[in-house]
Amino acid sequence: MNAKPPNPRTPAWDIDSMFTDRWSPRALAADPLTPREVQTLFEAARWAPSCFNEQPWLFVYATAPEQRRKLAACLAPKNQLWAGHAPLLMFLLARRSFQKSGKENRHAPYDAGAAWMALALQARKLGLYAHAMAGFNLQKAYEALGASPEEFLVMAAIAVGRKCEDSGLPEELRAMESPNDRKPHAEVATDLFPLAPASHTQQGVS
Numbered sequence: 001m002n003a004k005p006p007n008p009r010t011p012a013w014d015i016d017s018m019f020t021d022r023w024s025p026r027a028l029a030a031d032p033l034t035p036r037e038v039q040t041l042f043e044a045a046r047w048a049p050s051c052f053n054e055q056p057w058l059f060v061y062a063t064a065p066e067q068r069r070k071l072a073a074c075l076a077p078k079n080q081l082w083a084g085h086a087p088l089l090m091f092l093l094a095r096r097s098f099q100k101s102g103k104e105n106r107h108a109p110y111d112a113g114a115a116w117m118a119l120a121l122q123a124r125k126l127g128l129y130a131h132a133m134a135g136f137n138l139q140k141a142y143e144a145l146g147a148s149p150e151e152f153l154v155m156a157a158i159a160v161g162r163k164c165e166d167s168g169l170p171e172e173l174r175a176m177e178s179p180n181d182r183k184p185h186a187e188v189a190t191d192l193f194p195l196a197p198a199s200h201t202q203q204g205v206s
């Protein structure tokens, strides 16, 4: 039995529990997801905001064992250990250019990140967990996905599944299998005005 509390996170301010309930476990059961669950995840991602409503993300996913093996083979060995048997495996791509104008879209990774977060939060609503990974071989990923590096950035791999007991994980991963904490507010959000140089703040006065 897993003796750890389900979620020991304590937010500094009163926020919706969906934010602290989302975390990235590695102990994921191999049980398949229903087609409805899979489509619900991508439906949530579809409503993410994006620059010019471009929706520059593309989730390339696999649920069938053979296809999942193909994607899992791109992962770093440490990630293969736990994500290799997740019932839903995917890569998140971001289109480098706007489809209408052909101009570079430097906001695409930002928008793809928003889509991933929508998917991850929806996963929790379904009793599932989504775990993103940067640990993969980029060259192998482009090949496996049949994606062009000129057209797409490969942002992350993502494993989704139901959480299970962590007894099947290697000891090193089991030790990390609990929700982690965050930096304090002061390190990640700052009021603009204390940062402004004195000469700048005095401009309007002189």
Ligand SMILES: Cc1cc2nc3c(=O)[nH]c(=O)nc-3n(C[C@H](O)[C@H](O)[C@H](O)COP(=O)(O)O)c2cc1C
Pocket: 022, 023, 024, 025, 079, 131, 132, 133, 134, 135, 136, 156, 179, 180
């Ligand atoms: C872009 C990205 C890449 C990540 N890469 C990996 C990875 O390769 N392997 C892994 O086990 N976890 C990976 N993670 C999970 C992070 O370590 C995790 O999100 C972070 O520690 C915060 O914890 P939480 O998601 O449980 O809140 C990644 C997460 C993100 C968003």
